Structure formats: C-alpha cells, structure tokens
Amino acid sequence: xxxxxxxxxxxxxxxxxxxxxxxxxxxxxxxxxxxxxxxxxxxxxxxxxxxxxxxxxxxxxxxxxxxxxxxxxxxxxxxxxxxxxxxxxxxxxxxxxxxxxxxxxxxxxxxxxxxxxxxxxxxxxxxxxxxxxxxxxxxxxxxxxxxxxxxxxxxxxxxxxxxxxxxxxxxxxxxxxxxxxxxxxxxxxxxxxxxxxxxxxxxxxxxxxxxxxxxxxxxxxxxxxxxxxxxxxxxxxxxxxxxxxxxxxxxxxxxxxxxxxxxxxxxxxxxxxxxxxxxxxxxxxxxxxxxxxxxxxxxxxxxxxxxxxxxxxxxxxxxxxxxxxxxxxxxxxxxxxxxxxxxxxxxxxxxxxxxxxxxxxxxxxxxxxxxxxxxxxxxxxxxxxxxxxxxxxxxxxxxxxxxxxxxxxxxxxxxxxxxxxxxxxxxxxxxxx
Numbered sequence: 054x055x056x057x058x059x060x061x062x063x064x065x066x067x068x069x070x071x072x073x074x075x076x077x078x079x080x081x082x083x084x085x086x087x088x089x090x091x092x093x094x095x096x097x098x099x100x101x102x103x104x105x106x107x108x109x110x111x112x113x114x115x116x117x118x119x120x121x122x123x124x125x126x127x128x129x130x131x132x133x134x135x136x137x138x139x140x141x142x143x144x145x146x147x148x149x150x151x152x153x154x155x156x157x158x159x160x161x162x163x164x165x166x167x168x169x170x171x172x173x174x175x176x177x178x179x180x181x182x183x184x185x186x187x188x189x190x191x192x193x194x195x196x197x198x199x200x201x202x203x204x205x206x207x208x209x210x211x212x213x214x215x216x217x218x219x220x221x222x223x224x225x226x227x228x229x230x231x232x233x234x235x236x237x238x239x240x241x242x243x244x245x246x247x248x249x250x251x252x253x254x255x256x257x258x259x260x261x262x263x264x265x266x267x268x269x270x271x272x273x274x275x276x277x278x279x280x281x282x283x284x285x286x287x288x289x290x291x292x293x294x295x296x297x298x299x300x301x302x303x304x305x306x307x308x309x310x311x312x313x314x315x316x317x318x319x320x321x322x323x324x325x326x327x328x329x330x331x332x333x334x335x336x337x338x339x340x341x342x343x344x345x346x347x348x349x350x351x352x353x354x355x356x357x358x359x360x361x362x363x364x365x366x367x368x369x370x371x372x373x374x375x376x377x378x379x380x381x382x383x384x385x386x387x388x389x390x391x392x393x394x395x396x397x398x399x400x401x402x403x404x405x406x407x408x409x410x411x412x413x414x415x416x417x418x419x420x421x422x423x424x425x426x427x428x429x430x431x432x433x434x435x436x437x438x439x440x441x442x443x444x445x446x447x448x449x450x451x452x453x454x455x456x457x458x459x460x461x462x463x464x465x466x467x468x469x470x471x472x473x474x475x476x477x478x479x480x481x482x483x484x485x486x
Contacts, residue, residue: 071097077104081111088114092121098130107139115144119151128181131156142168149175149182160188162218169195173202176209186213186281196263200270209274213281215309219263219291264291271298279307283338289316296322303331311340311367317349324352327360334362340395341370347400350377354384361390369397369423375405382412392418398426403433410436 073091075084084105091097105111122129132154134144141161145168148154176182189195191214203209264287271277282295292313299305300322308326310319326334342348348371357363368381378401385391401409406429413422 072099073097074101075105084111085114088118092118101133102137103135105137112140112143116147119148122153123151127153129154133158135160142171146171146175149179152179152181155181156184158186164189166194169198173198176202177205180208182208184211185209188216190218191263193262193266196266200267203270204273207276210276211279212277215281216284219285219287261291265294268294268298271295275302276304278304281309283309283311285313287313289314289319293318293322300325301329303333305334307336309338311338315342321352324356328356332362336365338367340367343372347372347374354381358384364390365393367395369395371399373399375402378405379408382409386412386415388416389418391416393421395423397423401427401429403429406433406436
C-alpha cells in the first residue's frame with residue numbers, strides 16, 4: 054500500500070476528515086480494496102482520484118460505494134476527479150445521482166457533450182451538492198448544458214470555473230497588447246498548459262459563444278454566493294456577459310475575475326453590481342487585468358461611494374497610477390466596511406503617497422493595505438513611517454508575507470516591501486500572492 058496516500062485533514066464541523074487519494078501508479082486490486090474499506094469505515098470523507106484510469110471493475114466499486122453511502126445517509130465532503138481516463142460520465146453522474154457528495158471537483162482536458170448533457174440532468178435532482186469546480190474545456194455545447202443544469206439547481210452556492218479552457222478558434226489572434234497566456238502554477242493551470250502546449254504565443258481567449266451561453270444559466274440562478282472565473286484569460290466582451298448576469302443577485306458574496314482581460318464593459322458591469330441597493334458582495338478580486346495600459350477603474354471608484362457591503366478589494370498588477378488610486382481612496386473616505394485593500398504592483402509614486410495616507414486614516418475598519426512593488430521610494434517610506442503606531446495592532450497575512458515583512462523591516466529603505474502602522478491598525482506594504 055505504499056502508493057496510497059492517506060492523511061488526516063483539519064478538524065471540521067463534521068468531525069475529523071480523512072482523505073483517500075488514489076493515483077495512476079496503484080493497481081486495480083489496491084484501489085478496489087481501499088474503496089471497500091471506505092464503504093465500511095465512515096471516517097473517510099474525502100475521495101481523490103488523480104489520473105486514475107477507470108476500468109469496469111473500479112467503476113462498479115465506486116458506484117457501489119456511492120449507492121451504499123446514499124442508502125445509509127452518508128455524506129462525502131468532497132470528491133476530486135483529476136484528469137482521469139475512462140467512463141467519467143458514469144462516475145460523475147452516478148455520484149451526483151446518489152446525492153451524497155457535498156463538493157465536486159472535476160478536471161479533464163476532454164469532456165464529451167453527452168457527458169455534460171447527463172451531468173446537467175443529474176444537477177437538477179441533487180440537493181446535497183453545494184460546491185462545483187469544473188476545470189474543463191468550455192465549448193458552447195458544454196456551457197449550454199451546464200447553464201441548463203444550474204438553472205434548475207437550488208443547492209449549489211459556489212461555482213468555480215477557474216483555469217477552464219474556453220472555446221477558442223485555433224487561428225484567432227487578438228490585437229490587444231495585454232493578451233497573455235497562463236502563468237499560474239496551481240492545479241488550475243494544468244488544463245490551460247495542456248491546451249496551449251507547443252504554442253509560444255501569448256493568447257487571451259476571445260470567443261463569446263460559450264460565456265454567453267453560460268450567462269443565461271447564471272442569470273436564472275440567484276442562489277450562487279461565490280463565483281470564481283479567475284485564470285480564464287477571457288477578453289472583455291467574453292467575460293462581460295457572465296458578470297452582467299450576476300447583477301441584482303442579492304446573495305452574491307464573492308466574485309473573482311482575476312487574470313482575465315477586463316476592460317470598459319466588464320468594469321462597468323462590476324460597478325453596476327457594486328451600485329445596486331441589494332448588493333451583498335464582500336470580496337471583489339480584479340487582479341492582473343493588464344500588462345501595459347492602466348486599467349480604468351473610475352466606474353468602480355464612483356460606485357463604491359454608495360456601497361456598504363465590500364470588505365475586500367484586490368486591484369494589484371493593473372498599472373494604476375497616482376490619480377486613479379487617489380480617486381479610489383477619495384471615494385472610500387468614511388467607509389466603515391472595507392477591511393482589505395490590495396494595490397500591489399501598480400505605479401504609485403511618492404507623489405501619491407501623502408494623499409493616499411490621508412484618506413486611509415479615514416477608514417476605521419481597514420486592517421490590511423498591500424502596497425508592495427510600487428514605485429515610491431525614500432520619501433514615500435518616510436511618509437508611511439509617520440503614521441501612528443499601535444503595538445497591539447495585528448495584521449492578518451499569510452506566514453510567507455509575515456516572513457517577508459520581518460525581513461524587509463530590517464532593510465527598510467532598501468526594500469519595496471515592509472510593515473508600517475496605520476490608524477491604530479496593522480498596515481502592510483508587503484508582497485502577497
């Protein structure tokens with residue numbers, strides 16, 4: 054059993070989660086043996102199949118496990134299907150039909166239309182499935198089937214298409230100077246890299262057929278709380294329909310459109326979401342939309358004046374200049390909700406720092422401000438040093454950020470990332486990824 058990786062996860066509300074992870078090196082006999090053990094032992098709650106080839110014996114055992122779980126009222130916290138081979142349609146539809154999976158992750162570089170059609174049908178009947186992450190080629194047919202499924206589903210509140218490959222004609226080239234390929238190193242990037250293997254040109258996916266088809270389903274399902282469209286590298290006219298579909302969705306709390314190519318249409322759609330009276334959006338991630346020209350965030354700056362829900366706003370890697378940042382900061386004056394503002398890797402200079410710090414002092418809820426990688430130098434850091442200090446303040450950052458901040462604190466003027474206090478709260482200018 055040396056190829057089997059079994060580990061304990063953190064303690065969750067449902068008790069101690071235990072993972073069973075199967076990989077391509079395991080023999081059929083081993084996989085079946087552990088699937089049968091999982092049938093008898095209820096403490097296993099997470100199933101992962103990593104590049105496993107589903108032969109008839111394994112398929113039969115997985116389906117039997119799902120049926121047994123369903124008949125005994127057993128809920129699996131998560132099932133991960135990562136680039137597996139074989140009859141995936143039987144595994145996916147069987148698991149959803151058994152209605153015993155709470156979170157489903159499906160990654161594949163080949164998805165047949167008939168699989169998505171059956172998948173959409175089973176989505177209509179599930180009441181347990183809460184979270185769905187699809188890392189798959191999104192053709193118009195696939196998007197249409199998915200839209201049909203989520204239109205008639207009332208249980209899913211989190212939908213992620215992060216890293217999915219959207220339908221793109223092989224001969225299409227974009228004239229946008231900001232188009233680019235994936236630089237992400239996560240699992241989500243694997244599918245993107247597989248599709249673009251052998252192509253050295255940076256491309257952004259500009260087909261609108263699939264996004265428009267999916268937007269119809271998003272518009273009719275107002276129960277989605279979290280929508281993740283990151284790392285799709287969609288052009289402005291492609292991603293805009295899906296953003297527009299979320300306007301007036303009163304339950305939407307998190308919207309991630311980072312690493313796309315949002316421009317005027319998409320930014321205006323985002324501003325419309327922020328400006329609605331029913332808006333409950335807590336997190337907006339708009340990182341990495343441009344490589345050359347500053348992203349026009351004026352519509353967002355205007356809309357945010359009247360927003361009372363947004364807690365986290367991420368705008369790093371967008372070439373924002375002083376005037377844009379000051380306009381945004383001015384719009385935030387007196388805001389008692391915003392807790393985190395990410396302005397890393399933009400073009401803020403020491404000329405913009407005084408005005409920025411002035412406005413920041415008027416944000417009582419702000420605990421994290423990220424400014425690493427900007428262009429201000431000694432004078433800018435001197436101004437930041439003048440902010441009031443409070444030794445009791447705590448800034449919530451990742452461990453890596455803390456280490457970088459501590460190291461940079463020693464170097465101070467020589468580093469573009471260091472920690473300074475603000476308004477009796479932690480103020481971080483460190484680098485975050």
